[in-house]
Amino acid sequence: MKLTVVGCTGSMSGPYSAASCYLVQGRGICPETGEDREFNVVFDLGPGSFGQLWRYVDPRKIDAVVFSHLHADHMADVISLHVYRRWHPEGGLGPVLLGGPSNLMERVRGIDGADETENYETEFKPLILQAGETFEIGPLRITPYEGWHTVESFGFRVEGPSEGDASHRVTLAYTGDTDYCESMEQMATGVELLLSEAGFTKTDKVRGVHLTGARAAELAKNAGAQAMVLTHIQPWTDTEVVLREARQVWAGAISVAYAGATYTI
Numbered sequence: 147m148k149l150t151v152v153g154c155t156g157s158m159s160g161p162y163s164a165a166s167c168y169l170v171q172g173r174g175i176c177p178e179t180g181e182d183r184e185f186n187v188v189f190d191l192g193p194g195s196f197g198q199l200w201r202y203v204d205p206r207k208i209d210a211v212v213f214s215h216l217h218a219d220h221m222a223d224v225i226s227l228h229v230y231r232r233w234h235p236e237g238g239l240g241p242v243l244l245g246g247p248s249n250l251m252e253r254v255r256g257i258d259g260a261d262e263t264e265n266y267e268t269e270f271k272p273l274i275l276q277a278g279e280t281f282e283i284g285p286l287r288i289t290p291y292e293g294w295h296t297v298e299s300f301g302f303r304v305e306g307p308s309e310g311d312a313s314h315r316v317t318l319a320y321t322g323d324t325d326y327c328e329s330m331e332q333m334a335t336g337v338e339l340l341l342s343e344a345g346f347t348k349t350d351k352v353r354g355v356h357l358t359g360a361r362a363a364e365l366a367k368n369a370g371a372q373a374m375v376l377t378h379i380q381p382w383t384d385t386e387v388v389l390r391e392a393r394q395v396w397a398g399a400i401s402v403a404y405a406g407a408t409y410t411i
């Protein structure tokens with residue numbers, strides 16, 4: 147399984163990166179055709195990320211797009227994906243699985259500026275996520291866990307084949323946007339890699355929105371994660387501050403996401 151950071155800037159696009167977007171790839175057998183191939187799942191599609199995604203995968207080969215929640219910084223580029231799939235010069239590309247919280251299609255229409263007669267059925271196959279309801283994309287098993295944020299939000303535990311030995315299964319977890327909660331701890335239990343948001347620093351006192359570097363580190367420590375990548379850091383925040391806060395809490399392997407970073411698991 148391979149994780150590529152397509153965009154990682156918190157809450158908006160930034161000077162060095164698009165907003166939240168992560169590509170998870172795993173090789174396995176296609177249940178429909180029996181073919182052995184790479185499966186491509188995109189988690190979140192924030193502003194500017196669809197264009198950046200082309201650098202890492204042919205967009206026609208995306209198997210699923212899954213939204214952690216429906217704040218614009220995690221889904222606004224769904225409109226680029228819609229235009230690409232519907233109006234591609236080689237013909238419509240057919241419906242791709244689009245996963246997200248309960249008001250998914252209403253939010254897509256809102257961002258697009260479309261009315262209720264638009265159902266996007268030629269390009270999207272909606273999947274409304276439920277905490278604990280696992281779904282599979284090729285060899286990747288994805289389980290949503292409820293987050294603690296200002297709107298309905300999920301983190302994901304993804305289990306898939308190890309990159310050097312497909313018979314061995316490995317796991318990664320992505321928090322989406324969330325503050326510290328028990329379900330995030332369950333999600334991250336024993337994972338090889340935790341991709342954790344750290345949208346706040348300790349100067350932010352409000353709760354129920356984001357993790358800080360310290361709370362992300364507490365999550366990694368309590369869940370027994372093997373390594374952690376910090377993401378969703380706002381462009382006005384010095385990443386060193388977040389990293390320092392995290393390192394004071396956990397002595398494990400911590401790094402900071404950047405656009406183009408790839409992690410092989």
Ligand SMILES: [Zn+2]
Nearest residue numbers: 157217219323
């Ligand atoms: Zn966000």
Ligand SMILES: [Zn+2]
Nearest residue numbers: 215217295323
């Ligand atoms: Zn959010």
